[in-house]
Amino acid sequence: MLRKYSNHRTQSDNLKLGALTAFSAGMVNVTSVTVFFAFTSNITGYYAVFAQELSKGNWYQGAVVLLWILVFFMGSFLSNFVIIQGKGRWSQYISHAIPVMLELLSVLFVGLYLQFFYGNSLKETEFLVAALLFAMGLQNGLTASISNSVIKTTHLTGLTTDLAILLSMFCKEKNRQNKALVDKFHLLLTIMVTYVLGGLAAGIGYLHLGIGTFYLTCVILFSIAVYDFYKLARVKQYYDRRKVYKTSTSS
Template identity: 65%
Template sequence: MLRKYSNHRTYYDNLKLGTLSAFSAGMVNVLSVIIFFAFTSNITGHYAILAQELSKGNWIQAAVVFLWILTFFTGSMISNLLIIHGNSHVGRYVAHAIPLILEIICILIVGLYLQFFYTETLYETELLVTSLLFAMGLQNGLTASISNGAVKTTHLTGLTTDLAITLSMLTKERFRNDEKVRQKGVLLFSIMFAYMLGATIAGIIYYEIKYYTFYIVCFTLCIIMFYDYYKLNITKYLFKRAYLLKKVNPKEEN
């Protein structure tokens, strides 16, 4: 899911990355709405709130909302910087995994703080929302960058529009016979379904296990990260085995 980059990625690479990351983003967004009454997987609504606070002259509130928008922006930018510059220094897999590691740390910090230290003050809430927005910015920047814009999993506004366009294209026979168009439709629908599934599950289990739900989000992200690590080890093992077999049973030269 993380090893391949841009046009080298297959449809199934994007499908696995899109569904798992969308599942986690849906969980995070619902949890932040339940606990903080704020959306954290996207910033579309925050622009409207920023404009409202500015029009009312509420400069402190406007500054906080602007900080949230800037935090999401910074997370996305850091992800892309790590991917662009890290590929040649630490390797593609590590460069792509670092934003995910940072995201897990941010979400884990929020979960731990809520469980042991949270006193429900406004200051605490604003900082925790900032942390989750940074995490979602990291995720959106990562998935969009390595998939060449094909996978965006933290918000559904553009995705819903793209899905509607794709479905309208499928009303014509020449597009129904186009495998790429069909695969795009399946990918977009899968991301939307995974987001809703994650959000629904988080909403249900939060009332049973409370802040432990954040640890489930971290576990989901760990699956994304360690899946490629497992695949890399399997690939190395197969190459090594093939090399040893070739040494033991060399092919006869013509």
């Protein structure tokens, strides 16, 4: 899921990564709306809010919204920066897993702060929303970077448009036989469905777990990070056994 980069990725790799990251993004967004009354999986609406606050002369509120936009930007920047700088220094898996672990730590921080320190003040809320936007920026930057912009899981505006375009193209028989278009349709549909399922899981989970819903999201992110580690360890073990076997047979 995280081992491969760009055109080396298979449809299966993209489906797994897209489904799990979209599910976690849906959970984060619905939980943040429930707790903070703020969307955190995308910043499209915040550009409009920023302009609105400036037009009203609400400079402080405008600055806060601008900060939210910038931390999402910085999350995406950091993801791609780590991936680029990691080439040649460590394995692709490590450079791809780092943004996921940073995202996990950001979400975990929000959960822990809410549970043990939150005083329900406006400044705390603004800061915690920023932390979640940073986490979503990390995720969106990672998935877009390693999939050559095929996977974007934190917002669905462009995805919904692409699905509509694909459906219109499928009105022609020859396009329905095009494997690349069909694979893209399946990937986008999977991301859309799992995002909604993640939001549904968060809504139900919050009724029973409360703040613990953030911890559940961390479990999903951790599973994304360690999935390929297990596979890498298994592959290394396989090649070590082959090396031992060849050595023993040659001697």
